[in-house]
Amino acid sequence: MKILVVGAGATGGYFGARLAQADKDVTFLVRPRRAAALRERGLRLTGQGQDETITPRLVTAGELSGPYDLVLLSVKATALDQALDDIAPAVGPGTAIVPLLNGLAHLRQLNARFGEEAVLGGVARIITTLNGEGDIVRLAPVASLTIGEQKGGPSPRVAAIAAELGDAGIDTQQPADILSAMWSKWVLISTLAGLTCLMRGTTGDVAAVPGGRDFVAALLAESAGVAAAAGHPVPKGELDAVAAMLTKAGSPLTASLYRDVTLGAPTEVEHVFGDLVARARLLSVATPLLDLATLSLRVHEHRTAAG
Incomplete structure (x- = not known):
């Protein structure tokens, strides 16, 4: 799969790094300032016995072209409006968008912009933060993703996405009721x-x-x-x-x-x-x-x- 991770912060950066380490086709969409820092220092993971650095593939909004097969949307709700504009070139007829935001309000916005069929439900369970240098610090060992169709039930695309994530060592659940x-x-x-x-x-x-x-x-x-x-x-x-x-x-x-x-x-x-x-x-x-x-x-x- 061609995967776009939107944001390289505490959540998206961690799961995106796992995908990159597994040699998946993953690109990070980041702001210019974050891109400059990552190009200088690399994407670094620390905490819970980890000290790892990867060299991520990066794009900024003006450089993005698509479509991608999977978009992992891991921005804060305060940045959601801008993110919807930024990812638009990456969303094609077969793109699956998995938002990893808290709450449910973002589903309304994503459905209105890209159509309900393009948008899955998603839950990230991870306790991480960014330190002063922009490194991702794991504060606890938990790290998993949960994905599913908004309408419920299993689907081939959810199974395919879960397999891709699981192949990168990411614990991925597929509940019958994602909501x-x-x-x-x-x-x-x-x-x-x-x-x-x-x-x-x-x-x-x-x-x-x-x-x-x-x-x-x-x-x-x-x-x-x-x-x-x-x-x-x-x-x-x-x-x-x-x-x-x-x-x-x-x-x-x-x-x-x-x-x-x-x-x-x-x-x-x-x-x-x-x-x-x-x-x-x-x-x-x-x-x-x-x-x-x-x-x-x-x-x-x-x-x-x-x-």
Whole structure:
């Protein structure tokens, strides 16, 4: 397959690197500044016992020509509008687009621009970040992709994509219902981001103080309640696993959204929280803690924009 990875950040950079290491036909679409840094230093992976460098094949938006067989879209929601324009030359009649964004709002935009048949659902489960030099740092060993047709059920193209990714050593799942898998990830991300942003600390910090574990349970219940009301209940076993992860003693875990806040950078508040609480209102689900997280992050956005 001819593969285009849109973005070479903490998520796209990691999975794209795995594809490149397996000698797949993979190209990274990046901004000029990121392209210059990658050409100078290479794409570097570190953490969890890894110290690897690859020389990636790069294009910028003005250099892109297509079509590609597979587009892995791994930008932040704040960059989605521009990314849709950038990838347009790469999308042909047979192109499959797999977005790896949080939430579900991006599906509406992608469907409207390229047609629902071109767009798969996707979930990335990975805990990585970029350090000050732009290297990808793995913070935990988990790294997997989940893909599927929006309408559900198996399909030959999903199986082919999963085989291509699996051949590169990427753990790839093909659930019968990708939308439920995306909701499950949304519940996790909204709980983790709400927890760390509101409390201004790691999950271990919150679990260590009186009332911390109860706060985790209450926030998780709100997020899960919205998913259930939307017709995508998260299985109890998954919720128990999330609760255990977010209350683990001494855990250094934080959300990428929280790390954006600490850096004074824009966040994905509307994609992760704004859309979630809007759906909650339509479904008559009360979400006071999620509402508070949304308000807090909107104030951050206002201050960031004003500064």
